[in-house]
Amino acid sequence: MRWTVLDTPIGAFSVATDHDGVCGAHFGRVESAAESPTDGVSGQAVAELRAYFAGELTGFTVPVEVPRGSEFERAVWREMTRIPYGETLTYGEVARRVGDPGAARAVGVACNRNPVPVIVPCHRIVGAGGKLVGFGGGLPRKVTLLELEAGVALRRAWLPEG
Structure with a gap:
C-alpha cells in the first residue's frame, strides 16, 4: 500500500493505493505519505482528486478496492x-x-x-x-x-x- 498526500481546499488529504486500486483515504497528512506520483493507480487517483477539488470532475473512475467492512x-x-x-x-x-x-x-x-x-x-x-x-x-x-x-x-x- 502506498500513501500519497495532496493539499486540497479541505486541508491535507491522504489517499492510499495498491496494485488493485484506491484502498483508503484520510483527512490530514499520513506520515508515510509521499508527494504526488505520476504513474499507475496512484497517479490516476491524485489526478482525479485534483480535478474533483478544482470543480472539473463530477465522477471518479479510479478503481476502489476495500477488503474490509461488513x-x-x-x-x-x-x-x-x-x-x-x-x-x-x-x-x-x-x-x-x-x-x-x-x-x-x-x-x-x-x-x-x-x-x-x-x-x-x-x-x-x-x-x-x-x-x-x-x-x-x-x-x-x-x-x-x-x-x-x-x-x-x-x-x-x-x-x-x-
Missing part, C-alpha cells in the same frame, strides 16, 4: 457511489435503498467507517430534513464539499457549454 457497510458504501454529484440523500433514504428501512443509525455508523471518503462520497448523506449532522472529517469539511458540488452543478445547469 456486508451491510459495503452495501451502504456502494449506495453512496450512486448518489449523484451535487445531490444528497438522508440516512433513512440510504437505509431503505439497501433494504433495511429501520437502519438509519447503522447507515451513520457505516458512513463513519467509510475507508475512502470523498471518492466514496459519504459527505452526500445528511440527516432527516436535510440537516448536516456527523461527518468523520468534521462538519466544516462536509459543508465545503457540498458547497463545491452544489456550485459546480448549478454552473453546469445554468451556463451554456463552451
